[in-house]
Amino acid sequence: MTKKELILQVATVFFSKNGYFETPMSDLSKKTGVAESTIFYHFKSKENLFIAILERVKDDIIKEFEGYMTEKEFDSGLDMVEVAVSFYLYLAGKMENQFLLLHRHYPYKLAEINPVCRAHLESIYDCLVDIFERGVLLGQKDGSIGNMPTRKVALIIFSMVDGISRFKTYNLYDAGALYNQLIESCRRILKNDKSE
């Protein structure tokens, strides 16, 4: 592993578990064995290091989702949304640190003043919402999903699912116990009443 790669991996864990401000560069230096000056050489500043991590998160999430959703076959649009819901929750578990980073306040604060950060976040959320939206659109074409504002309802489904993943992140409740009901609720929201 290159030094740069090592710094990125360690910093991802530190930033997501402890937070951006709570992670001094000296800690990263200790943990990686890479001199602070070398970290700065690679990333110029702590903020740039964070941006590099966010870019990595973006690439990873997009790759995972695109890969999974293009390989899978779907019976209907409704089926595609259900698969997306469960895959989202699966991924939130698998890429725990990356999702934890997205659930922190710091990236959104940084987005207010840093256009690059904003662009990465927009891409991440575009990718995530897009999967639900594509499912809804497909469902509206094949008749499995009712006639409703596509974009808005996709955003609402997304916020429900993302909300459940936060339940898990912060241990608010046994999120697993909500899974079946979540799928059922999505189905009821989206179902085409006129199809039968």
Add this chain to the structure above:
Amino acid sequence: MPVITLFSGNYCKKEQITKKLVEKTGYKQIGDDAIVADAGKISGMPENKIKKAFEAKPSVFNNFTHEKERAIAYMRLAVAKMLSRDNLLIDGFAGQLIPKEITHVLRVCLIADMKFRTSVAVNDNGLSEKEAISLIHGLDSAGAAWVNTLFKNNDPWDTSLYDIIIPVDKTEMSETVTIINDNLSSEVIKPTSSSQKSALDFLLAANVEVALANEGHTVGVSARDGSVTLIINKKVLMLGRLEEELKSAAGKVPGVKSVETRVGKGFYQADIYRKYDLELPSKVLLVDDEREFVQTLSERLVMRDVGSAVAYDGESALNMINEDEPEVMILDLKMPGIDGFEVLRKVKQTNPEIEVIILTGHGSDADEKECMRLGAFAYLQKPVDINILSDTLKQANEKMRQNLKEMK
């Protein structure tokens, strides 16, 4: 025929003046109630909910319901529809909804000093002086809130909002009526094909605004010959998605030929006021009426990690001082309205810790002396070497920090 809008302070004899004006001109008077009623009819919203838009504080739920924005959108539509009629005297808050581009509207403001208004309230309404003063302050702040909602400007008597402002305490009532009536026949106010077109644009924009408000969106809308521009004035990460949705919703409104979206001041602002380098000030206010020069300068400073904000005249500069608390100011001397000397004098009176660098293209030795006497930090001539300016900024910043320490 032209249209009159009348915005008046309370207890400025508006009722009597309006009555006389209607007698003289034969115009039909339309008050806020009529517009609220119209808006209610078009929207199906209850009138009392629409009226709430005039109140200073929206409901705590407004962030989700957007009721206030919907009410305003429908009132704007009601006013826009009304403008197809002639000979109107629109009196009250709703007149402020008409955009400036419609030049056949004569915007009149009636105001008087506190002493006059208090005496009217005491004499005509039998209030005590104390009651009258507190009532007037309350009513004025409602006016200020309304103007702030529409223009992000807290001064309901701001001259830029009107064609004429009449101090009714210093003007006879009959004269007030004559002034307004005379102005109606002025060439500037005559309806022209372009002002009529603006009225149609206003109607189209109002229809789009209503359509979007019903979808829960609040954006600035303007129209020109069927081309609609939407201004997004809030922070939204998924901007691309929002733009698409807005375009699609607005595109469905009959008469809309094209839709363009833009981000406004409320959107994420790039790097303004960012602290990078403690040596350089992070908040520099640039005041100059030469827009191109000041924008270029601002960009060059940003490249050097100096956060800068820009004001194009003395008045806005003074307002920004209170709101944005700059650390250093770069100030031109010659500007319309309040000039650089006056700004310098006021700043040094109210915020002596702010260091002011004068940057002028046409200053004399006497000007320089005067500025230094008034407390300027440095006096530079245009064109200025960016390195010299940067060094001066550093020094001014150091001085400013010392000032702050001494104040503590």
